[in-house]
Amino acid sequence: MLIKIPGVGDCSESQVTPEKAYLGRRRVLQGMMASAACSVIPRLSWADAERYADVPAAAAPGWFADKLRHTRWQALPEDESLTPYRDATHYNNFYEFGPGKGDPARNAAGMVIEPWAVLVDGEVERPGKYSVEELFAPSQLEERIYRLRCVEAWSMVIPWLGFPLAELIRRLEPTSAAKYVRFETLARPEQMPGMRGDFSLIDWPYVEALRMDEAMHPLTLLAVGMYGRVLPNQNGAPLRLVVPWKYGFKSIKSIVRISFVREQPATTWQRMAPQEYGFYANVNPQVSHPRWSQARERRLPGSLFNPNIRETLLFNGYADQVSHLYAGMDLSRDY
Template sequence: MLIKVPDGGECRESQVTPEETYLNRRRVLKGLVASAAFSTVPSLSSLAEASRYAGVAVAKAPAWFDDKLLHAQWQASPDGESLTPFRDATHYNNFYEFGPDKGDPARHAAGMVTEPWTVMIDGEVERPGQYSVEDLFAPSRLQERIYRLRCVEAWPMVIPWLGIPLAGLIERLAPTSAAKYVRFETLARPEQMPGMRAGFSLIDWPYVEGLRMDEAVHPLTLLAVGMYGRVLPNQNGAPLRLVVPWKYGFKSIKSIVRISFVREQPKTTWQAMAPDEYGFYANVNPQVSHPRWSQARERRLPGSLFSPNIRQTQLFNGYADQVSHLYAGMDLARDY
């Protein structure tokens, strides 16, 4: 098994940051830069953990993210799995708002403004409104989750994410009993997203994705704000993205600006564009081929089509023990 899922939302009194420490957090962070021996200070152990990934570029993070990094819950490295190098994970992306080529997001996403950032919460929910990312994450402790990410194009990665279980946020927002699905929407800002200006007309912007409610509240479903111990790069969906590890990567929507609780199954972007190729569920399934290629095998990055990184695709991307019950009685070839 790749991961051990921690209980989300648990916080003992002993874990609460003392008021004096909180008020002096800026001084602590400045002292960290000046001190070569910071890893020996127990209260800064999480910052030491955050720097453990090799080759990770340093980027400016919002103050609230730095604060939460001090007390993040870190995960042990998985057995038998090699993490995808940071550069590959940040320079081989699909984010069509910045262009159709894999390198376009890394080349063009730096111009996207991510501060301030707000998310509209609406629909069948008791606490609708416009929330900042800081507001959404305020009561929660960041957790690291090391997940496989499997693209529908048959290439996977293994990425350490930082975020919170989506279930905890949903519980706080209090959807009504009428809410059966969760709809997500990506930022659409053509002046900062050259892929939209280039006339990629197949997509009806903004990009939309959705989950059934039981999928959204599953313990594996993560709302991520970081990766590799640092804040999310723009090309990877800053400042807020979804990570649903048992589904193809296009379900893990990036740069979220709206979360809606709805009665009916939302029409998602790829489902609307090519319903014969992309279904609503998009569960990783080696037995159900894409109309233009097989899903039975995958090419783990970095690597080539002729490298030893070719391997068999796992049902539900290797998370079958955790999620297969969600689809009991369904025809996975029909409800793809």
């Protein structure tokens, strides 16, 4: 079995954000100046630089620190609370570093992320190799607080830092022949022990893809940070995708290649288990995984006595923004 559903007691009660810390985080949002944003994106505002003072500092390249000073920060949605930083960084899937939820945090520190280049190729007017700095140079960092729903039926709420993928696509100028965008993860076995171990049955490198209109949607984010800090290696440093209305495996980590292609690419999980994982992977409570229901989810953190179970929302709660992308499609078949 390639994906294991974690037990409800995997997270301890001690990991829950203290009420005092949570309320203090809310207070620093007072007095922020409003700034305009696309109508489908929650309002963005300037925020106090100490907003995530309780999150461990991390070494970051100079360009990131410079961008951080001019970041547009987002107010926390009234009906959500952030997943504690430790849960978001110590409970995740990144199979290049091992199959366990804690393996990425234990094993990813050895991944070298500087320098980092992304190959852009395919049906595009501006192909080439770009550094992360070059990709982000013209854009302002934005914070986006998104729900993250794993196909394994657990979920989080994470504040990401990045900019809309659509901005980069417009700069790269894909041709009219480009119908899909294909992404590829770093494959470096000497630094990624999961590629050498029992989980090496995956056909590396890890590949994901989006239809062009999905990639151009303003909610689709290229992220370089989270919780006001640079991305940790285990969360996909230095560059990852975030597509909040899809299951988490679509949000590919540690991207080294972006290709604009004519035909729908074969993605990793779709290729390995097509009866279980479709190309679209939209969050849909009405379409069960063959081995478990998707109608409910376990929001982290939780405990044995308080597993924090809630109803799953269609498109992970972003239906008003994205459902038009799938008009006329049979979502039970095109899953």
